[in-house]
Amino acid sequence: MFEVLAEDLLGRIGRLKIRNKQAETPLFLPVINPITQSISAKWMKENLRAEAVITNAYIIFKRLREKALEEGVHRILDFDGIIMTDSGGYQVLEYGDVEATPEEIALFEEEIRTDIAVPLDIPTGICGKEKAEETVEKTLKNVEITLNVLKERGARRALWAAPIQGGIHLDLLQRCAEIEKEMDFDLYALGSPTPLMEGYRFEKLFEMIYTVRKVTGLGRPLHLFGAGHPMIFPFIVALGVDMFDSASYYLYAKDERYITSTGTLRIDRIDYFPCNCPVCSNIAPDELKEMERNERIRLIATHNLYTCFKEIREIKQAIRDGRLMELLEIRARSHPRLYQAFRWIMENEELLKFMEDHTPLSSRRGINLFNGLSLKRPRIRRAKRRLMERYFKLPGHEKNLVLIPFNRKMSFEKLKRIIGEEDFEIAYYGSPYGLIPDPLRYTYPFSQTNYPRTLIEETSENLVKLMIEQLKAGGYERIHIISSRSKYLRDLASKLLETLHELGIDSNVINQN
Template identity: 40%
Template structure:
């Protein structure tokens, strides 16, 4: 069972129930070599890791490990009482071309050693192979998946989506895997893309698969272990990650940060305050023996990785995941490629319509966010008067700053450098008031203003434009003083006009006529509408924090 708790972009906070235990996602699983454990799993648990992943194929091939795992279980083998996921040998298959185990046999083995989550023995297909080879591998993986599902018992089973770098094939594979009774879905065959910093292609692979996988199951992005990728991967809808990087990088003298990787030999000051970095200096670590140096780097790499997972979780909770993804993307040009590719995908249906934090404009890429696209798509739902009145952006709430309100005669709008056009009748709806931007405009903002104003003005008989907006190039009557449009905000006809507009904007064209005809309102002490009535019957409330209507059952 996978329960969603919070969302932002396509990112999710979830609770995965495994044998009575609830594990929260996003979840990072350090890769454990069952033969060599420099840092014990139970020590990782103290660092904040709720689970680990180990290789059942290695365990099965080693007689001593196999017998111990079969007798006492994989948890006892690792001396770890948290979640244990086991891989099936697909990595060895990709590295060496073959494995000495059958696909059904390895699923049965994972179940027999008490793995919490097992993985099918899929055929990992690397990037850039021929289409015929990739299709053949996908077909074989699907066949193995069909045969593996009935064997899982009470073990959660993970089915892997392959398809190389062919988006259409990834989509087809996702539909096939997603149609089976798996508990977790995975996206595999992507480590070479990450290793070569081909993040644009990585985004295409992940998005092609994820949009065809069921939304009620977590998604594991195999091999994603560098924290610089966690925010982007979560924004694409991935929930579980595994990291061998913490150990592999440490062995090679590499120091992981959320912005990239540093060489220990080049570090003068540790840019981190984890227990390792706050108790030693780079020079002291360099002077350690090989094992001590690797141990220190492994610990740091683990600390910084779990810290980034926590940072991503907090960003999802507060609705600021996009800002975190953007910040991480600007740490490397190729990661920025991936971010810009991600912006081309439509995730509006996944992104929450309201959030607990304000919308921050941080640059031109903010104009491609789901919130902006959603608003522009809903503008056409709102009924319009005969005369369009355009006012410059100002302090919010706009109606109080200007002392004006829309009427049947004058449809007053703000020319917004973030949302294009904001009709005053819906200004209270998130995030039209709940957003912030720098005072200086980017070129892209000016272009948005011009295109939105021109398009929106087409359906009006008369257009009146504040003189500060002459740069928009809109033909109309110019004015300097907005106070000429000052009207009583609480007049019955103006209140009904506003309520109709909010209903249309929120629910769709025609909702205002159906729900708000003749509606009246009671006002809160904050001078905002709080309760909506039809006669003496309470029909809705207007939520103070986001301006949305909550209909009375």
């Protein structure tokens, strides 16, 4: 039902199969109001290649019950792709209660032939601990009722998602996920409190996702309810969210706000559209401002949708290229609070380790590093670990090691003359990976890594530490360092020499221009 095709960090390209339909994850499901359908699901399929949408089972239950039971939800939306139905939990949050039982909603979702269904849950939203606890208990009770009624009914048609509630109370979230992990569900669906996004509390949201993923592992797909703005899409995917819905394209449009991948612009303050979608290519901002309000909202919503889908494609390409973390580093600059949340990821040792285990070392594209933060990327950590375990820690090294600036090339014969030794190994210094042994110089990722000189300058202290560890692991007894013409490499070499002397390791710098 779910097959992983490529992964990077905790994000993955996957194939979600539901009977004869399939969709690729990360999957974005636009929210469709079944009554108004301001932008139809059919239009989204034809123009945006939308593979899936989400709609509300409770609204259909209340307003279109007979028609839906007769024709099915796909006819109601005029959409033959994957349809997920939210249970109505959102209505509970908005209006306090729903006039339906968990049994009714569960059977209804099956009977209208939805593809992905959710039991009637009680969203936590943002509230105190006691109230939150109540929502979790009620949700768990509903979940049990739902599974029982489905069991009585016989074969399940839809994939069923386990709604995980608890909101910002991580212990409750954890408990809810732990219990549901043992239940007969096909995927998980995390309820995200919208106010977190509105208040730019991204760090909290990321913590919630990580808490859930730690419990569930990466086996079953994870859906996030109400993912909000596309600027957070790459982050939630990197944390293990496979699919998510959002109504923000329409909600922002109603507020006359124009979505970009890094933020939101007020339509009356836009002089030039920074976008090439059909809307922005065909209309000038002034013309849009003059339009009748409903038409204007429809066009802004259309642009907003194009932006969401574009972001998904960029994320997918980044996963395929092994560049998801690079995308995060860039997108983190969208907003200071997002940057802060990104720092939370980069300072969470346990999370980075989790990501490292799911990040392949190889990738099709080179690696661009920018500063010390880039060095904490799971792929870089993995490369450094490999270097240590598969080279320096292996037995049988020579006693002599000659270190050459990474940007120079010197023949073995020449080095023999310079150091006056016959047997030695060669490694390169001045790389963010510490020392690169000569046999690995032209291998991935060492030869495909780009970085500014300033990275080496800024991180020289840590680099010296790393090089010393590598030298110790290799058990070298004498280190010959060939000096460089570049000042920053000369500085690095002298720092290394100083430390080697402090440690009492026989070493010297050779000036060789």
